[in-house]
Amino acid sequence: xxxxxxxxxxxxEISILNDxxxxxxxxxSTFMPEASANSRVAQLTYIEKVRHKKICKKKIKDAIDEAxxxxxxxxxxxxxxxxxxxxxYDNYNSVEDTxxxxxxxxxxxxxxxxRSSKQNNDFKSLCEPFSELLKVxxxxxxxxxxxxxxxxYQALIDQFDPGRKIEDIExxxxxxxxxxxxxxxxxxxxxxxxxxxxxxxxxxxxxxxxIETMQIFDFNFKQGRLDESTHPFCGGIPxxxxxxxxxxxxxxxxxxxxxxxxxxxxxYEYNLPKEWLTQPVGHAFGMxxxxxxxxxxxxxxxxxxxxxxxxxxxxxxxxxxxxxxxSVNNITSYLKYVEPSFIRxxxxxxxxxxxxxxxxxxEKKMISGExxxxxxxxxxxxxxxxxxxxxxxxxxxxxxxxxHWPSGAFGYFPSYTLGALTAAQFMHKxxxxxxxxxxxxxxxxxxxxxxxxxxxxYSKGRLLSTxxxxxxxxxxxxxxxxxxxxxxxxxxx
Amino acid sequence: xxxxxxxxxxxxEISILNDxxxxxxxxxSTFMPEASANSRVAQLTYIEKVRHKKICKKKIKDAIDEAxxxxxxxxxxxxxxxxxxxxxYDNYNSVEDTxxxxxxxxxxxxxxxxRSSKQNNDFKSLCEPFSELLKVxxxxxxxxxxxxxxxxYQALIDQFDPGRKIEDIExxxxxxxxxxxxxxxxxxxxxxxxxxxxxxxxxxxxxxxxIETMQIFDFNFKQGRLDESTHPFCGGIPxxxxxxxxxxxxxxxxxxxxxxxxxxxxxYEYNLPKEWLTQPVGHAFGMxxxxxxxxxxxxxxxxxxxxxxxxxxxxxxxxxxxxxxxSVNNITSYLKYVEPSFIRxxxxxxxxxxxxxxxxxxEKKMISGExxxxxxxxxxxxxxxxxxxxxxxxxxxxxxxxxHWPSGAFGYFPSYTLGALTAAQFMHKxxxxxxxxxxxxxxxxxxxxxxxxxxxxYSKGRLLSTxxxxxxxxxxxxxxxxxxxxxxxxxxx
Numbered sequence: 001x002x003x004x005x006x007x008x009x010x011x012x013e014i015s016i017l018n019d020x021x022x023x024x025x026x027x028x029s030t031f032m033p034e035a036s037a038n039s040r041v042a043q044l045t046y047i048e049k050v051r052h053k054k055i056c057k058k059k060i061k062d063a064i065d066e067a068x069x070x071x072x073x074x075x076x077x078x079x080x081x082x083x084x085x086x087x088x089y090d091n092y093n094s095v096e097d098t099x100x101x102x103x104x105x106x107x108x109x110x111x112x113x114x115r116s117s118k119q120n121n122d123f124k125s126l127c128e129p130f131s132e133l134l135k136v137x138x139x140x141x142x143x144x145x146x147x148x149x150x151x152x153y154q155a156l157i158d159q160f161d162p163g164r165k166i167e168d169i170e171x172x173x174x175x176x177x178x179x180x181x182x183x184x185x186x187x188x189x190x191x192x193x194x195x196x197x198x199x200x201x202x203x204x205x206x207x208x209x210x211i212e213t214m215q216i217f218d219f220n221f222k223q224g225r226l227d228e229s230t231h232p233f234c235g236g237i238p239x240x241x242x243x244x245x246x247x248x249x250x251x252x253x254x255x256x257x258x259x260x261x262x263x264x265x266x267x268y269e270y271n272l273p274k275e276w277l278t279q280p281v282g283h284a285f286g287m288x289x290x291x292x293x294x295x296x297x298x299x300x301x302x303x304x305x306x307x308x309x310x311x312x313x314x315x316x317x318x319x320x321x322x323x324x325x326x327s328v329n330n331i332t333s334y335l336k337y338v339e340p341s342f343i344r345x346x347x348x349x350x351x352x353x354x355x356x357x358x359x360x361x362x363e364k365k366m367i368s369g370e371x372x373x374x375x376x377x378x379x380x381x382x383x384x385x386x387x388x389x390x391x392x393x394x395x396x397x398x399x400x401x402x403x404h405w406p407s408g409a410f411g412y413f414p415s416y417t418l419g420a421l422t423a424a425q426f427m428h429k430x431x432x433x434x435x436x437x438x439x440x441x442x443x444x445x446x447x448x449x450x451x452x453x454x455x456x457x458y459s460k461g462r463l464l465s466t467x468x469x470x471x472x473x474x475x476x477x478x479x480x481x482x483x484x485x486x487x488x489x490x491x492x493x
Numbered sequence: 494x495x496x497x498x499x500x501x502x503x504x505x506e507i508s509i510l511n512d513x514x515x516x517x518x519x520x521x522s523t524f525m526p527e528a529s530a531n532s533r534v535a536q537l538t539y540i541e542k543v544r545h546k547k548i549c550k551k552k553i554k555d556a557i558d559e560a561x562x563x564x565x566x567x568x569x570x571x572x573x574x575x576x577x578x579x580x581x582y583d584n585y586n587s588v589e590d591t592x593x594x595x596x597x598x599x600x601x602x603x604x605x606x607x608r609s610s611k612q613n614n615d616f617k618s619l620c621e622p623f624s625e626l627l628k629v630x631x632x633x634x635x636x637x638x639x640x641x642x643x644x645x646y647q648a649l650i651d652q653f654d655p656g657r658k659i660e661d662i663e664x665x666x667x668x669x670x671x672x673x674x675x676x677x678x679x680x681x682x683x684x685x686x687x688x689x690x691x692x693x694x695x696x697x698x699x700x701x702x703x704i705e706t707m708q709i710f711d712f713n714f715k716q717g718r719l720d721e722s723t724h725p726f727c728g729g730i731p732x733x734x735x736x737x738x739x740x741x742x743x744x745x746x747x748x749x750x751x752x753x754x755x756x757x758x759x760x761y762e763y764n765l766p767k768e769w770l771t772q773p774v775g776h777a778f779g780m781x782x783x784x785x786x787x788x789x790x791x792x793x794x795x796x797x798x799x800x801x802x803x804x805x806x807x808x809x810x811x812x813x814x815x816x817x818x819x820s821v822n823n824i825t826s827y828l829k830y831v832e833p834s835f836i837r838x839x840x841x842x843x844x845x846x847x848x849x850x851x852x853x854x855x856e857k858k859m860i861s862g863e864x865x866x867x868x869x870x871x872x873x874x875x876x877x878x879x880x881x882x883x884x885x886x887x888x889x890x891x892x893x894x895x896x897h898w899p900s901g902a903f904g905y906f907p908s909y910t911l912g913a914l915t916a917a918q919f920m921h922k923x924x925x926x927x928x929x930x931x932x933x934x935x936x937x938x939x940x941x942x943x944x945x946x947x948x949x950x951y952s953k954g955r956l957l958s959t960x961x962x963x964x965x966x967x968x969x970x971x972x973x974x975x976x977x978x979x980x981x982x983x984x985x986x
């Protein structure tokens with residue numbers, strides 16, 4: 001017990017370091033002036049160094065071993081916490097400190113440069129630091145692969161979605177690749193023309209409407225913020241959640257649904273078990289589960305007919321719009337319009353998985369060494385043509401569009417689609433368990449949905465494995481059935 | 494040399510910790526949601542703990558001793574750096590870690606509560622945490638006093654304005670107390686009525702004008718920001734300076750001159766010797782010198798006839814104002830109107846020193862134990878009546894107005910007035926050395942002033958003591974002569 005308690009104290013301090021890094025990262029992506037980049041990288045590098053040193057101490061290893069011996073004296077939560085502490089320890093110990101330092105330096109540099117290179121559609125200027133970063137990421141993947149005796153790319157997946165097997169991903173992605181192309185054709189044939197819902201939606205007004213919508217989702221502004229950044233995200237810490245969006249004054253729906261998406265992430269963080277926040281077991285589970293929450297808010301709730309029916313009169317009133325043009329039907333047709341396009345974050349939920357499948361195959365090759373950065377634009381465009389029947393007119397609309405790779409996040413992309421599947425599976429279960437859900441959504445009352453999620457997902461932290469969490473909550477392992485059914489129900493009218 | 498180099502490496506890391514704390518503090522005062530207060534206090538407490546541990550190591554002490562023995566092998570800058578490193582070490586070592594932890598906790602808590610208690614004019618609710626904080630501050634003062642064998646209040650002064658003697662402050666404040674009351678009466682008799690320059694100045698427009706004015710002062714927005722906070726300040730780090738202001742839509746001048754004030758602070762930080770930024774010798778000298786820079790910008794430049802002549806046509810055009818009402822004469826009379834009033838930060842430069850003298854006497858008594866927090870409102874109002882002939886109608890307009898004491902800063906206030914004196918002394922010297930200064934200000938060209946300051950002040954960091962820096966730059970120790978002359982020149986028309 002003493003050994004376990006020692007670990008808890010150590011991880012409490014590590015949790016403070018994590019929190020500090022979160023705030024610094026948020027600032028870096030929102031308000032930080034550009035000349036501060038080097039000093040910010042130095043700050044984050046230093047925090048990482050201290051964290052690494054704290055976690056990789058022999059004392060930690062010994063305490064883990066000792067606590068594991070008297071495992072049965074621990075409560076269920078403590079046992080799970082010990083398992084998660086060991087996971088953190090192994091993750092850190094699987095890579096040399098110098099390699100992590102190199103990663104932070106390289107990713108910091110590459111991410112900063114990516115901003116201007118994306119803006120100027122200048123892949124060339126990014127090529128060198130990007131290749132440098134990929135080299136470091138490969139080394140990390142190999143080092144982790146050796147440590148855990150698994151495939152290097154599997155080791156990267158594990159970082160973001162612990163316990164997720166490549167074989168499962170392959171199977172799921174194959175099923176989607178089988179289903180989607182034909183389905184997309186069918187939808188395209190049958191759907192109405194996309195109505196033009198353009199207008200001028202002042203940024204400040206959009207922001208206020210977004211804030212009101214976040215409050216419908218029970219976002220507490222005493223405990224969080226909404227700001228702007230180039231790439232929307234949910235950052236901060238559970239007590240202080242900071243989501244961001246970007247505003248387009250010609251299109252109000254993109255910021256609104258972006259904000260609903262990030263609010264889904266926020267609710268997960270916000271409702272994690274308070275008494276375990278400073279311990280690994282109190283953290284959110286992998287990114288797929290996190291993404292399931294943002295997509296549940298955005299796609300399952302936000303895009304449902306019931307929610308659009310609820311929102312439409314509010315929107316009309318708020319922006320003083322023409323009710324005939326901005327009718328429920330037109331808004332629905334507009335928001336659910338399916339069309340292969342270049343930008344992932346702007347894609348509809350039907351074509352979205354193809355964006356992910358493209359990235360999945362490319363990053364697998366980048367990690368294995370089959371694909372080098374200099375060949376990425378070509379490979380991207382070729383795959384894009386194959387999957388979408390289109391070729392991106394520029395790298396900014398192609399391989400430069402996402403922040404993930406230039407910031408060093410390889411193995412992250414699959415989470416988006418696995419999250420979409422998970423969300424559909426949860427929503428199916430919620431609809432089954434609580435018959436009045438749809439009528440509640442129509443009234444803007446989301447309480448019962450979030451009570452179910454709090455009870456079955458949020459409050460669990462990392463108590464269970466993702467698979468077990470899903471099985472406990474829905475009775476099944478993750479599969480494509482509910483997502484495909486959801487698409488059929490919504491689009492194949 | 495090895496010992497000295499070891500110290501440099503250690504203080505480089507400490508500098509990163511300082512930088513992180515600066516950003517977290519900035520965030521706390523600008524954007525942080527209130528529910529984050531506890532976790533932010535935990536973060537800052539942790540950083541302080543790490544910093545304390547790093548600085549108070551026996552290894553540091555030994556290295557200081559060893560480096561001091563081969564002092565003559567060091568360059569002048571290194572010698573000064575060693576002296577400043579020793580100052581930091583002694584400062585930390587003069588107080589127990591537990592006491593510093595208690596201070597951070599108590600001041601964090603009290604500062605947060607002060608915000609609402611000021612807003613609600615509710616001194617009572619602050620009384621307990623405020624007394625708690627004062628107790629801790631007294632202990633710190635006594636501990637420092639014992640360590641350095643000086644008076645406890647002198648020890649607090651040294652924290653903010655190293656090397657400043659209470660005797661000098663007493664003499665300066667006595668001279669000002671002798672001069673000011675009669676002088677204020679004379680000015681009040683002679684001055685024009687204060688013109689009413691009210692209007693509606695939209696916040697966004699004010700902000701843009703402030704930004705343009707900051708640029709006249711050579712503030713670089715790639716290297717800093719302007720935001721809002723309850724109490725304006727200059728924070729961040731030299732590479733990333735973050736100043737704040739607050740906007741009053743009925744009075745545009747208060748934000749403008751607030752911003753000019755903070756820009757003065759910013760320019761000092763921004764122009765510190767780049768190669769020494771991570772070392773104690775590269776930091777700005779005490780707060781009096783810092784305040785001399787904000788007041789040089791605000792009072793010596795900003796309020797000069799020449800600068801008002803330069804600004805007036807721009808203001809007229811920008812806000813589309815009536816040029817007869819907003820004439821140079823009227824703006825001058827408005828900005829230079831002298832009138833005893835309740836709020837220090839809104840006071841004119843003639844009555845301002847009386848606000849400081851009041852606080853100086855009260856805080857001296859609070860530290861010595863002659864005055865308790867519960868008696869502060871009474872003591873404040875009594876002193877105020879004596880010095881100003883007025884009694885504050887509420888504590889919000891009285892002893893609750895400043896953030897300093899509730900955030901634990903005792904010994905800080907004298908810097909404001911010593912800074913005003915220093916600014917006058919610098920400006921006198923600059924005018925003597927560079928005859929074209931006034932005509933340059935009239936054109937909005939401040940380059941020569943800032944070149945003089947860079948060369949004589951900013952680039953020196955902490956190479957010299959404040960006294961020596963002043964003597965080297967102006968030929969004289971700090972005295973009241975130039976400030977009094979400045980007031981006579983400007984107000985006794």
